[in-house]
Amino acid sequence: MYCAPMNDQPQTTHFGFKTVSEQEKASLVRAVFDSVAPRYDLMNDLMSLGIHRLWKDSFIDAVKPRPGEHLLDVAGGTGDIAFRFLKRGGQAVTVCDINAEMLKVGRERAIDKGFLTGLDWVVGDAEALPAPDACFDAYTIAFGLRNVTHIDKALAEARRVLKPGGRFFCLEFSRVVLPVFDKIYDAYSFSVLPWLGAKVAGDPEAYQYLAESIRRFPDQEGLMDMMEDAGLEKPRYRNLSGGIAAIHWAWRL
Numbered sequence: 001m002y003c004a005p006m007n008d009q010p011q012t013t014h015f016g017f018k019t020v021s022e023q024e025k026a027s028l029v030r031a032v033f034d035s036v037a038p039r040y041d042l043m044n045d046l047m048s049l050g051i052h053r054l055w056k057d058s059f060i061d062a063v064k065p066r067p068g069e070h071l072l073d074v075a076g077g078t079g080d081i082a083f084r085f086l087k088r089g090g091q092a093v094t095v096c097d098i099n100a101e102m103l104k105v106g107r108e109r110a111i112d113k114g115f116l117t118g119l120d121w122v123v124g125d126a127e128a129l130p131a132p133d134a135c136f137d138a139y140t141i142a143f144g145l146r147n148v149t150h151i152d153k154a155l156a157e158a159r160r161v162l163k164p165g166g167r168f169f170c171l172e173f174s175r176v177v178l179p180v181f182d183k184i185y186d187a188y189s190f191s192v193l194p195w196l197g198a199k200v201a202g203d204p205e206a207y208q209y210l211a212e213s214i215r216r217f218p219d220q221e222g223l224m225d226m227m228e229d230a231g232l233e234k235p236r237y238r239n240l241s242g243g244i245a246a247i248h249w250a251w252r253l
Helices: 022-048 051-063 080-087 100-113 151-161 181-201 204-216 218-229
Strands: 014-017 018-021 070-074 092-099 119-123 137-141 162-173 233-240 244-250
Touching: 018 100, 022 244, 051 080, 051 137, 051 162, 051 233, 051 244, 070 080, 070 151, 080 092, 080 162, 092 100, 100 119, 119 151, 137 151, 137 181, 151 162, 151 218, 151 233, 162 218, 181 204, 218 244
Parallel strands: 070 092, 070 137, 092 119, 137 162
Antiparallel strands: 014 018, 162 244, 233 244
16 A cells, blocks of 8 residues: 655645645635625725725825836735826836636726726736736735735745845735724624625625634734745834734835
């Protein structure tokens, strides 16, 4: 009888609170966003009471787009960050997302908003970006890093594609730092979000996954440590809304 070596055993990771194989996670995440893509922006407004728009505005304030800059916006499917970057004076954006349905929504929104130039839309994986070394001035990822299978690989890829002196920015859900408010937020996340998902997007499981994936993501200091381990220099962060979300940034030197 042949026994497979231990290193041939499937590697596992988390999908929310579930344990799944690493190969399975990407397809599960893709299925979530295929399901919610048509109602994604409406759901963001409803579940955050519109506050996600203020977070994204603060994010672009941190990025400070500069004339001539080329941005890589990863997991940026519907274009929210790309449009803000161009409005604020950035030159060009390559939007990279693993989900073709989200990119389709983004392209349609771009046409509706009159963004006919300065945008490229690319299907690609944050852990293996379809881009050469040192070709972007800035890298952004908003509410996407917690969905990748290997955060360390995604951060290493971010560093690889940034030019020397390039800037990395991440906007992501994080750990609430206000006493009592953290309990209220937990109750809201695990009851209201799946209910909204069922009523509006027709998919309560997708928003149950959202709540669970937030709890599995590293806290503010933990993400800074991972950024530093990936070779991103001088990492910093700033909390938004008491730590519900946080902006992290660093440099490729």
